[in-house]
Amino acid sequence: MPPYPRTCAHYSANMQSVLHVGPVNTEGGMATVIRILHENPPQGWRASTLSTHCNGNVVKKYLKWRKSFIEFKKVLSNTQLRPDVVHIHCASDWSWWRKRRILKYAINKHSVPCVMHIHSGKFSTWLDENPKRIIRINEALDSPLVTTAVLSDYWKGILGEKIGEVVVADNPIDPRIMITKGEKTANVERDELLKDNTKTILMMGRNDPIKGHAFAIELFQRVRKKIAKIKLNITGYDGETGEAINSLGWVSEDNKRALLESADVLLVPSKYEGQPMVIIEALSCGLPVICSDNIPPTPSSVVRARGNDIDDWESKLINILNEPPSSNQIISDSQPHQLENVRNNWLQIYSTALSK
Template sequence: MKLIYCHCSLYNPGGMERVLLNKVIWLKAHTDWDIKVVTTDQKQKATFYPFPEDVCIIDLGINYSDDNVLSPLKKIWGYLHRRKLHKQRLTELLLNEHADIVISLYPSESSFIPQIKDGSKKVLELHFNKFFRLHYNRKGLLGIVDWWRTRQDEKIARRFDKFVVLTQEDCGYWGILPNLVVIPNAALRLGDCRSDATQQRVIAVGRLDYQKGFDRLIKAWEIVQKDRKCRSWQLDIFGQGEWREMLQKMIDKAGLGQSAHIHPPTSQIGKEYANSSLLVMSSNYEGFPMVMIEAMACGLPVVSFDYKCGPRDIIDNGVNGLIVSNGDIEGLAHAMTRLMGDEDYRKMLSQNARKVVETYSEEAVMAKWIELFSNLAKP
C-alpha cells in the first residue's frame, strides 16, 4: 500500500509534526507500506525531527507563509493565487504517484483535494477542533473570513472518504457525519524518563503564540509567586514563536525574572518532564494536546484550562490532574499552588497520570489507523 501525507512543513518542533513522525515510524516498523510526505512550505529547511531515511519528503514550493506579513486584502489575494498553484502541482504529483490513500492534515489542500481524480481514497485528519478558526476573535474582514470558512468546514469534511477527529468532545460538535471517525493521538513513553514529582519545577511546552496562551500562564504565575511557600519553585516554558519577545517583557515587567524562564525547543523533552513535577496547559484551544499525554506518560500531573478540546477526554479531575474553567487566571494559580504545596497529593496524581498510556497506547491507536486504511484500500 502507498500512503501520502500532506502537511505544510516539517521544520517546526510542533505537536502535529511529532505525531506524524511517530505514526510514520510505527508504520515503517510494522508494515511494508510505501510512505511519502508532501509539504508546501518546507523552504529547503531540515526537518526538526529525524524522519526515516526511506520516507520521501517532497516540497511543492507554494510558501503560503510568505504572505503572512501582508495586509488583509493582499493576504486573501495571495492565498487564492497560491492555492491555485498548489492545486496544479499537487494534482500533477498525485496523478504520477498512484497512491492508495492520501491524508490531508487540514492545511490548504483540504478545500480541493477530493476533486483530484487520481484513484486514491482521501482522508481528512483534523488536529485542531471545529471552532479553531474562531478562537482568535479576529475583527473586520479577516473575522468575516474566519466565520465563513468555519461554516464551509463541514461541507469540506463531507467530501472526504473518511474524516478523523481526535476527541469525543470534538466529535459531538460536528454532529452526524457518515464519514466521521474518532482516533486520538498516542501517548508514547519517552524512554525511561519518569518524574518522581519532588522537583520544585513547573513546566509548559508549546509554540509561543496565541493558541498556547502563555500570557495567561504568566499572569497566573505572578499570583502564584505571591504565596511565600511557592517562591522556591521555578516555571520553565519551552518553545519558539512570534510571542517570545512579548512574553519575556511580561515576565520582566512583573518582576518574575528569577522564577520564570523561556527556553528554546528541545529534542530531549522527556528529560525536562522527568526534572519537573507539574505540567500546566494554558491554551486557548487545542485539537488533542500531545504535550499533555506525553507529560502524563512521564508521570506529570496536569493543571489545565478547560479549553476546546482535549482536557475533558484525558483528565479525570482530581485523579490525574486538575481542570480549571477556561480563562480563570486566579483559578489556574490556585490549582498550581494546591499541587505545589502538597507533595503527597502530587505523587498520587503522578502515579495515576502514568496510566494514560493504557488508554492511549501506541498499539491501540495505530490498530485503529491500520483498520481504517485497510478498509479504505479494499477494492
C-alpha cells in the first residue's frame, strides 16, 4: 500500500488539496496551528498532514526526519496522491534547513506550489547572525512557486526587508476553546457563587527555559506575600514548584479550555515568541493577559511588562488581581484570529499560489 498522509475527513474528489508538513504530533504552538488548519481547511479544499518531527534524542529525531522525507518524495511522485499545494511549517535553525529540502524537492522536481510558513519569533535574529544565511534563504525562496507567510504585520515589516515579499497569516483560535461573551458572563456569575475567592494565576507553555516557568514561579511567590488567597496553575513544567503551585505537565485541549476559563489572569513571560497561541486562546476566553515586552506587539487589552523586571511584573499582576478588566474588550481583540477569518485568508493565499 503506498504511503499516504493523514487526511481531513471532509473529502471530495473535486476538491483541491493542501499537504501540511511539520511537527504534527509534538508539543507546542506550531503543532496546534497545523492541527487546527488540518481539521478546518478553506472551503473547497481538503487537507492532509505529514509529520517531520518527534520527541526524543538527536538520533531519534534524525531517523524520523529521514523517514518523513522519503515518504514525502513518494507522495509527490504519485500523481494520485500529489497535493495541489504544500504548506511547510518551519521555525529557525535546523527546522529551516530541513524544510528547505522539502521546499526544493517540491518546486524543482514536481513544480508544486509551496507556502513556507515561518512561525519562529527567533527567525530574524537568527538571520542576522550570518549575512551569508540571508543570501542562501533568499535563493531558496526566490521562485514564483513559493509564497512566504509570516504571523503578523509586525513580522512582515521586519522579515520583508530581509527575505522579500511575504503575506500575513494570523494564527487561528481552536473552535473548541473559543467562547462567546454571553458564555463568559454566565461563567463569571457561576464562579462568583462557587469559588472561595482564591484567585487563580495561569502560566502555560512547553518545558523550555525560553518560556519563563521559573520566572513565573518567583513572581507568584512574591505576590503571594501580599495577596494570600492566590494559587498558580502551571503547565508543561517538571521542575521544583512550591506551596499553592500546581504543576500540571502537558495538558489536552479540553483541559486547556477548562484552565483558561477558571483562571483570573494568564502570565506569558517568554524570552521570545512569534505569535503566542496561548495569548490568542486566552483573549478568546476573555482572560486578562500579562506578557513580556520581548514578545512582538499584542492587542491593546494585553498588559505588557518589562522583560525580567520582576518589580514591574509584580505591580501589574497585583493591579489585575485587584481590579480585573472587562472581558468584552478582551474577547473583541481576538477577532482577527477567529477561525472563519483565518480560513478565508488561507483560501486567498492558496488560490494566489496556484495562479502564479
